[in-house]
Amino acid sequence: MQFLIEYSLWLKALHLIFIVSWFAGIFYLPRIFVNIQLTDSQEVKDHLNIMARKLYRFITPFMVLTIIFGTLLTIVSWGYLKAAGWFHTKMVLIALLVAYHFVCGHYRKLLEENKCNKSHVFFRYFNEFPVLVLFAAVILAVVKPY
Template sequence: MLWIKAFHIISVISWMAALFYLPRLFVYHSMSEDETSRERFKIMERKLLRGIANPAMIATFIFGIWMSWLLWDYYSTQVWYWCKITLVSLMAAYHHACIVYFKQLRDDRCTKTHKFFRVFNELPVMLLFGIVILVVVKPF
């Protein structure tokens, strides 16, 4: 169980690092004015999304579901756990929104400004705060 938990934590950290950085790349991409810069950001965004964010999200879900399955009798009765699952689902939805924006930026058809992406970049931080507090403090 401890190995599963360790790999779950590693994958969560990797996933969050990618979700913190990807929208920041969107900020710089949307501010870029020359083709060379835009192409560079497209490459960076693609590599981050496909090489780190997507695999880390998948690993997070695999190890999280595995841990939940092993202790289902406990987790299934905990209110904090179901609140955490809700926030994790919102994080996954955020991840998929990043994929949508990645494709729009890749295809040069994104209408969002760098100001939008600066605000958008803060959402996973708020979700992460809630998730960590629920897991560590278990307030209910």
């Protein structure tokens, strides 16, 4: 039993490390999009697009590792699957965040190809979604309101 507790603590620690890493990137990537859409300089756009491509490639493994360690943590704590709605709500939010990640990848590609018709204002609002997901997911995981 002690091994299982220590194992779950390691899983939780790794899960949190990869969540923080993923969120750091997912917060910054749309800010790069804002700057791409604000500049008229093609040289600056090219540089920002390189930054966006490298960042997206860098954070995608963090997303995958977040999901892997979260899944392992859930398996170790089977009670979560039978838990009240807070856990299931959190899983819906995470699914939406994964979709958001891939939408960021789509916009990144459109911006790189100079085919994106979204404004810098759109990306400013677009950037708020992961903040809201983070707030809700942390509240759900810590407070477990229902």
